[in-house]
Amino acid sequence: MAKVLIIGAGGVGGVVTHKCAQLTEVFEEIVLASRTEEKCRHIAAQLDRPIETAQVDADNVPELVALINRVKPDLVINVALPYQDLTIMDACLEAGVNYLDTANYEPLDTAKFEYSWQWAYQDKFKEAGLMALLGSGFDPGATNVFTAYIAKHYFDEIHTLDIIDVNGGDHGYPFATNFNPEINIREVTAECRHWENGEFVTTPAMSTKQSFTCPDGVGTYNIYRMYHEELESLVKNFPSLKRAQFWMSFGESYLKHLEVLGNVGMTGIEPVEFNGQQIVPIQFLKRLLPDPASLGPRTKGKTCIGCVVTGVKDGKPKTVYLYNICDHQACYAEVQSQAISYTTGVPAMIGAKMMLEGKWQQAGVWNMEQMDPDPFMEDMNKYGLPWAVIEEPGFDLV
Structure with missing residues (x-):
């Protein structure tokens, strides 16, 4: 049904990849990318089905765009660091692909996390006919x-x-x-x-x-x-x-x-x-x-x-x-x-599933509570939460 590019191979990235791999009818193809490809290979070796792995620097927009254009995913799932949200959003806009993350942008040099930077992308995503779903973890999410x-x-x-x-x-x-x-x-x-x-x-x-x-x-x-x-x-x-x-x-x-x-x-x-x-x-x-x-x-x-x-x-x-x-x-x-990564990773998979199935599909930048909660809540009961x-x-x- 769809192809996803998951960026980030930490604890949450591992859970997202596992949970997506369990749903072959939704996530037909999976590519897992990280700055350290060895981490991706380690996760891939745990799965019951083959996935592709790749190396990418999530701080580098041209590198991200090149990977997205090569992979041609229907959706980019960002489970890298919050510092990298904007570069990945920029890459998705340039490559013309939908975007999802689990935590809002935080500048590297300021201990301040807020949505203003990402909400500022509303018109860009709307005009491009693309959707960005913000904070699809547990809290937020x-x-x-x-x-x-x-x-x-x-x-x-x-x-x-x-x-x-x-x-x-x-x-x-x-x-x-x-x-x-x-x-x-x-x-x-x-x-x-x-x-x-x-x-x-x-x-x-x-x-x-x-x-x-x-x-x-x-x-x-x-x-x-x-x-x-x-x-x-x-x-x-x-x-x-x-x-x-x-x-x-x-x-x-x-x-x-x-x-x-x-x-x-x-x-x-x-x-x-x-x-x-x-x-x-x-x-x-x-x-x-x-x-x-x-x-x-x-x-x-x-x-x-x-x-x-x-x-x-x-x-x-x-x-x-x-x-x-x-x-x-x-x-x-x-x-x-452990459960901290699990409780973040499962909602990321479900949010991606909502978008790919068209249940949550609207051009622009959106927070979770702006979508119909019922299908997401139904899937939480089905898929481990x-x-x-x-x-x-x-x-x-x-």
Whole structure:
């Protein structure tokens, strides 16, 4: 039915490739490309069907265009680094192909992630008759679709949104990150922003904490309010929201290590001179930490990610909690990856499937919640991320 070019062979790239390879009726041909082709070959060797691999520098637009023109895909799935979103979008425009990513653009030299740079491509993609689907991971991604699904089926108007991301997994290391260390640490150490009464309110990073008990025996965890990019598009596309917050769980060991590393300057993004060379501290730290793709075999436990929404239905107040629980070891058994990469990679495959099947196909640049949530939610149940709904769950987040 279709041919896809997947760019990026990290943990998420591996999951996307595995999941696409499982659906031969949709993804007839797959090409996996990365700066290091050996990583692509390693993933390809795990599959039950042959795929093509290639080498590409995702920072180099002419190189990307040459690869796209040679491969001639129906869709480019970008699971490279967020710093490379714009070069890949530029290449897709030049080569005339649709685009999908899992995380919004972030400048290499500024710890600031927002959609403005990619939303600026709206007219270019529309005029070219091409579609760019932004943030088709879990958060952002599935959480945006969760919100749209809840708003469509349970409410006349939604008023508050709390996205809660709990990782109850244990990899056994004193300190490691479950996805790209550089991106992870930049997110966690950034100032918190949440939406309240028509504006974003800024508070110090990790300054608001609550205890949250997950359903289905996953456990009770400390969750911390932080900024996450899906809030930016959700408050724009659901203007009735009076408050929107994002929460993530962190263990005490992780936070203590992060505090010490920050105090000694290892999380900095400004280059420093060392032995006559310019190095960026956080990039050097990334080289010292375990590769997230290597955590799969040793990670045990579950993730619990979902949305708590309040609002009104038939004039009465209402609360709904929609969530997914994912088991790290079950993910590894299926695609040789832990659940963090799995929960990002599966929605990327489903978003691609929506576009290729024409269920989500509209020229321009779009966020997930702007599409019909129903077919995506149906496929989440089919392809490894089953979800559940609790009405009136009996808790409130301040």
